[in-house]
Amino acid sequence: xxxxxxxxxxxxxFNTLMENIRNFxxxxxxxxxxxxxxxxxxxxxxxxxxxNFQDQMLDNMxxxxxxxxxxxxxxISLPYxxxxxxxxxxxxxxxxxxxxxxxxxxxxxxxxxxxxxxxDAAQGVQAQTLANLYLAMEHNLEIIPIINKIDLxxxxxxxxxxEIDSELGLDPDTHIKCSAKEGIGIEEILEAIVERIxxxxxxxxxxxxxxxxxxxxxxxxxxxxxxxxxxGSVKAGDIIxxxxxxxTYKVEEVGHFLLQRxxxxxxxxxxxxxxxxxxxxxxDVRTGDTITLQDRPCGQPLPGFKEVKPVVFASIYxxxxxxxxxxxxxxxxxxxxxxxxxxxKDSSAALGQGFRCGFLGLLHLDIVQExxxxxxxxxxxxxxxxxxxxxxxxxxxxxxxxxxxxxPDPSEIDKGEEPYIRASMMLPERYLGTVMKLCMEKRGVNxxxxxxxxxxxxxxxEMPLAEVIFDFYDRFKSVTQGYGSFDYDIxxxxxxxxxxxxxxxxxxxxxxxxxIVHRERAxxxxxxxxxxxxxxxxxxxxxxxxxxxxxxxxxxxxxxSAFRKDVTAKCYGGDITRKRKLLEKQKAGKKRMxxxxxVSIPQSAFLAVLKSDND
Amino acid sequence: MISDQAGLYIHIPFxxxxxxxxxxxxxVSPQFIDxxxxxxxxxxxxxxxxxxxxxxxxxxxxxxxxxSASQIDTLLNAAHKNFTIDHQAEIxxxxxxxxxxxxxxxxxxxxxxxxxxxxxxxxxxxxxxxLGRRHTAKEAVEAIDxxxxxxxxxxxxxxxxxxxxxxxxxxxxTLAKALSFSPEHLxxxxxxxxxxxxxxxQYKKDKLHLPSENEALDFFLATSQTLTDxxxxxxxxxNFAHSNSLISRHNTKYWRHTPYLxxxxxxxxxLDSRRWWNRAAANTYLKNISEGKKPVEKSExxxxxxxxxxxxxxxxxxxxxxxxxxxxSCFGCDLLAGKRQVIDKLMRSNLVELKDGCLCPTLAGMAxxxxxxxx
Numbered sequence: 005x006x007x008x009x010x011x012x013x014x015x016x017x018f019n020t021l022m023e024n025i026r027n028f029x030x031x032x033x034x035x036x037x038x039x040x041x042x043x044x045x046x047x048x049x050x051x052x053x054x055x056n057f058q059d060q061m062l063d064n065m066x067x068x069x070x071x072x073x074x075x076x077x078x079x080i081s082l083p084y085x086x087x088x089x090x091x092x093x094x095x096x097x098x099x100x101x102x103x104x105x106x107x108x109x110x111x112x113x114x115x116x117x118x119x120x121x122x123x124d125a126a127q128g129v130q131a132q133t134l135a136n137l138y139l140a141m142e143h144n145l146e147i148i149p150i151i152n153k154i155d156l157x158x159x160x161x162x163x164x165x166x167e168i169d170s171e172l173g174l175d176p177d178t179h180i181k182c183s184a185k186e187g188i189g190i191e192e193i194l195e196a197i198v199e200r201i202x203x204x205x206x207x208x209x210x211x212x213x214x215x216x217x218x219x220x221x222x223x224x225x226x227x228x229x230x231x232x233x234x235x236g237s238v239k240a241g242d243i244i245x246x247x248x249x250x251x252t253y254k255v256e257e258v259g260h261f262l263l264q265r266x267x268x269x270x271x272x273x274x275x276x277x278x279x280x281x282x283x284x285x286x287x288d289v290r291t292g293d294t295i296t297l298q299d300r301p302c303g304q305p306l307p308g309f310k311e312v313k314p315v316v317f318a319s320i321y322x323x324x325x326x327x328x329x330x331x332x333x334x335x336x337x338x339x340x341x342x343x344x345x346x347x348x349k350d351s352s353a354a355l356g357q358g359f360r361c362g363f364l365g366l367l368h369l370d371i372v373q374e375x376x377x378x379x380x381x382x383x384x385x386x387x388x389x390x391x392x393x394x395x396x397x398x399x400x401x402x403x404x405x406x407x408x409x410x411x412p413d414p415s416e417i418d419k420g421e422e423p424y425i426r427a428s429m430m431l432p433e434r435y436l437g438t439v440m441k442l443c444m445e446k447r448g449v450n451x452x453x454x455x456x457x458x459x460x461x462x463x464x465x466e467m468p469l470a471e472v473i474f475d476f477y478d479r480f481k482s483v484t485q486g487y488g489s490f491d492y493d494i495x496x497x498x499x500x501x502x503x504x505x506x507x508x509x510x511x512x513x514x515x516x517x518x519x520i521v522h523r524e525r526a527x528x529x530x531x532x533x534x535x536x537x538x539x540x541x542x543x544x545x546x547x548x549x550x551x552x553x554x555x556x557x558x559x560x561x562x563x564x565s566a567f568r569k570d571v572t573a574k575c576y577g578g579d580i581t582r583k584r585k586l587l588e589k590q591k592a593g594k595k596r597m598x599x600x601x602x603v604s605i606p607q608s609a610f611l612a613v614l615k616s617d618n619d
Numbered sequence: 620m621i622s623d624q625a626g627l628y629i630h631i632p633f634x635x636x637x638x639x640x641x642x643x644x645x646x647v648s649p650q651f652i653d654x655x656x657x658x659x660x661x662x663x664x665x666x667x668x669x670x671x672x673x674x675x676x677x678x679x680x681x682x683x684x685x686x687s688a689s690q691i692d693t694l695l696n697a698a699h700k701n702f703t704i705d706h707q708a709e710i711x712x713x714x715x716x717x718x719x720x721x722x723x724x725x726x727x728x729x730x731x732x733x734x735x736x737x738x739x740x741x742x743x744x745x746x747x748x749x750l751g752r753r754h755t756a757k758e759a760v761e762a763i764d765x766x767x768x769x770x771x772x773x774x775x776x777x778x779x780x781x782x783x784x785x786x787x788x789x790x791x792x793t794l795a796k797a798l799s800f801s802p803e804h805l806x807x808x809x810x811x812x813x814x815x816x817x818x819x820x821q822y823k824k825d826k827l828h829l830p831s832e833n834e835a836l837d838f839f840l841a842t843s844q845t846l847t848d849x850x851x852x853x854x855x856x857x858n859f860a861h862s863n864s865l866i867s868r869h870n871t872k873y874w875r876h877t878p879y880l881x882x883x884x885x886x887x888x889x890l891d892s893r894r895w896w897n898r899a900a901a902n903t904y905l906k907n908i909s910e911g912k913k914p915v916e917k918s919e920x921x922x923x924x925x926x927x928x929x930x931x932x933x934x935x936x937x938x939x940x941x942x943x944x945x946x947x948s949c950f951g952c953d954l955l956a957g958k959r960q961v962i963d964k965l966m967r968s969n970l971v972e973l974k975d976g977c978l979c980p981t982l983a984g985m986a987x988x989x990x991x992x993x994x
Contacts, residue, residue, distance in 0.1 A: 544990070545965065545968065545970055545987050545990050545991065546964060546965070546968040546970070547968075566968070567832075567987050567990050568832055568833060568836045568983075568986060568987065569832050569833075569835045569836040569839060569986045569987065570832075570986075570987050570988075570989045570990055571856050571936065571985065571986055571987060571988040571989050572811065572856075572989060573808040573809045573810075573811050573856065573857050574808055574811075574857065575856070575873070575874070575933065575936060576870060576873050577628065577873060577879075577881055577886065577887035577896075578885065578887045578896060580873065580887075580894075580929060580933070581887070581894060581896075581919070583932065583989075584925060584928060584929050584932070587928060587932055587989070587992055587993060588925070588928065590993055591928070591993060594993060599961075601960065601964075602960055602961050602963075602964035
């Protein structure tokens, strides 16, 4: 990224009064048109011209564009001359949309005074519409309901208006109709942002208090801190202090977000912008932390900070052991830009040298895997993910185990405990039965049920984290047909009868497939794992036996039959080249598999063992 | 003993009709045959510097039996004029039953053809019709008899199995009938459908039944069992010879990276780790030659890894397998040492065996030769 000066007519960017600033975010259920609306607002305000416009402007990563999701928060400042004749800066803060990143979302919302709550005119109010609405209400934000996609033949605006009233409890008269795709209603939305979202409050003369809502790594400048200034101001040359760990840095540059970074003299209360201060990696910065000035600190940090800790652990191994150093280098680079990802050295009897890594959840894990492969061109294998268990040994020593390989000798275990969460779910009443069944299946206890509005239920359960991260979310979404929303908080460790379940492939233990499981669930898990592996491991030239075992006892098995006939009938002149090319292709495919003993196991097998058959 | 002399292949791209299973290049307009024969003569001249000695000639197609004796004569004369042909060379011609008489066979013999490969395919008329063959079972019998009368003592027959409507039982009846003629050589190919064929289109419309993997294996094993019981050597996936001396010397060159020169449209050649092939369209082929250009479409230099992969999958198709010493000296890697664990497992699974310093596929191994190459 390069710094750029804004064109002269963007006078709004200079010496803007706080009353001419609006900070807002767009929240929506997936596919209700968030990125398209953001694109239209960006186009309408003229920040970018046709030439440098592309769809999903705020989603910078390929993976975001392809999956149509937002992973990293992003921000952009839009200059707008309103009908009242005044010039405004509208700061749009884009947020990720998955429960793995709910803390990031909450920090982004904390940086705003209002939100556009986007609702699809055809689909109406959906689970995430509600979940997001609650988040916005928690932060006392002004909410502007927007009914999008009114151009669709299936649009039913009247029904949506009713839902806004009955399900969201908002005044339906406050809504705006638009079609982001067709560019209808965009100006009205901009006017509403100016008129209805309150300007930021704060005092530039107070000591600096700025909230970090994200950080990105730039190869030339180090960490770019994304922040919202609540009090005071900050400029180049200031010594800033992170209140979380009291580390101090000298500010090199501050600025706004246009399409690229735009350098400014200072950021003041009410501003959304960036700070560059020679911070080497994003891990030195904590989302939600408060920045203040070293020589004139604010009294206390802004509320809501919590340290995000990984809850899912898995090991990453290179498929080819020669690639170990490459993997090490890539992880180091990757880490620069992902503060919530942690890793350390690890090794496996079956898979060799690798790294033990911590993730926020399975989506985070999935994204890390994909980015490592895509951005660093690595072929990697992930072991079966695990949560962090706590064991008290006979000698009263307490150990934490997030890697089944380090499972203690069973004869020395006095007590095993696993992390529990409180799951909060919102769902239409009609799904209550199936969801409760699912929760019970996942060892849920202490349920609590409330009816928030007629037909809509709020359900909570205490459940083992291990049950929740392993395919709970997918199944929850599936049984509620996407109408349920789900969030969780870790509450405590609870005693549990735990066992180590191993998987043997042709009699050989594959440690990367081992799992720590609840004893009563062990057999079902083992059967499921054996079946899954049977589907995932391609047939080979000999029979493959897959077994699940606890200690020496086999509790489940499945068999993959051998290939019997695959040879091409004719192989003369031209057939040879053709055949060789085909084999070369298959060989390349095999490189993405891990040879364990005499069996090639594909990458996908390691994660598949966690999925249940009910999908 | 297989010599290292090169093999000469001439592709005769003419057919009177297209068979439903065939994806090989051919044209259905025999009026160009004379022009074509002259073109092959001129094509030979391009290679007099690179190839010298041949000890096999193979006239394949297409349908070489559409050529008159004098056209064959022209081709063989051209070969003798441009190259040195070993006086004991194996000279094979593919023959379509129905195209030939005793007299024609006699002239072929006089011209030096000493081995025939007759495309019998089946002794079951409905099946022949299904495959789109022009001939009947009766004509096949007549062709074999005529060849014997003409004095051919090295006759091979081609068969196809695993065809829609065929059972192991009817296939064994065809084999029994074949054996009653005591052919010196048999090629039995499992039907495989290339995407370009009309049978494939029928298959895609679900109008055909193809054998399942297990059925295909049963066909394969039954074929091998029947023919080895009758005294034949199953020396390659689809090929059987009555004795070691009757193994197709020409085809063996394909499987051992021995040099070969392929002439005519779409023909492939191999020399010193380079493989090249001619343009497939007959008119482009003829046009190139008339302009004094080699009709080569593409040429590739095979890396050591590519040659090693080929050696592996070709070797696993033949009963003699892969000579480990040779493999090591050619490709610089010790197959046994490098893949010990997998090879042990394959041996225990009775898919390969070690014989006289060679890693050889068993019968079950031959059936999965393509996978064996991926170890």
